[in-house]
Amino acid sequence: MTADYPVAPTSVVRSRFHRIENNEIDSDEELERLLGLMDEYPERAFYLFAPSGGGYNDRIVAAEQLGLLKYLIEESCYYRHPNFDDYLQIVNPQSDWEREVASGAMYVRVTLALTKKGERHVAEDKNPFVLQPNFAGVGVDVPKAWRRIKAWWVSRK
Numbered sequence: 001m002t003a004d005y006p007v008a009p010t011s012v013v014r015s016r017f018h019r020i021e022n023n024e025i026d027s028d029e030e031l032e033r034l035l036g037l038m039d040e041y042p043e044r045a046f047y048l049f050a051p052s053g054g055g056y057n058d059r060i061v062a063a064e065q066l067g068l069l070k071y072l073i074e075e076s077c078y079y080r081h082p083n084f085d086d087y088l089q090i091v092n093p094q095s096d097w098e099r100e101v102a103s104g105a106m107y108v109r110v111t112l113a114l115t116k117k118g119e120r121h122v123a124e125d126k127n128p129f130v131l132q133p134n135f136a137g138v139g140v141d142v143p144k145a146w147r148r149i150k151a152w153w154v155s156r157k
Contacts, residue, residue: 015045016044016045018046020046022057030059031063035069038069038112038113039114039118039119042114048110068114069118070112071112074110075111077090079107080104087109
């Protein structure tokens with residue numbers, strides 16, 4: 001408890017998230033990287049910030065239309081923080097500072113989630129066997145093979 005906050009919080013929620021700017025996904029490789037991160041870290045939240053009324057990123061929209069991603073929640077009234085590389089949600093500005101921040105461009109925060117189809121799409125790229133010039137024409141991607149063996153071993157129990 002401090003003088004500024006006379007009441008201590010009753011709980012604290014800890015989580016991790018990824019903030020995605022609307023123009024950040026500018027290639028198919030970036031989209032595949034995002035899908036891979038979403039598959040690798042399903043416990044994390046993935047937020048897309050887009051200008052209100054400006055439309056979402058074309059590649060994100062295409063992935064959603066293909067059924068690889070889904071929009072879980074779309075929230076408005078987000079504004080860029082004037083001092084930090086972050087966003088604030090200000091629904092009803094109370095102070096002069098909040099009114100000043102809320103006078104800027106409004107953004108929408110979209111919570112993205114990977115669909116089952118998206119998981120299968122990412123899994124297709126996880127084949128540990130590589131057909132390219134290697135010993136006898138077949139190689140093994142050892143880190144991918146090890147992850148698959150561990151997953152298989154754990155699923156047996």
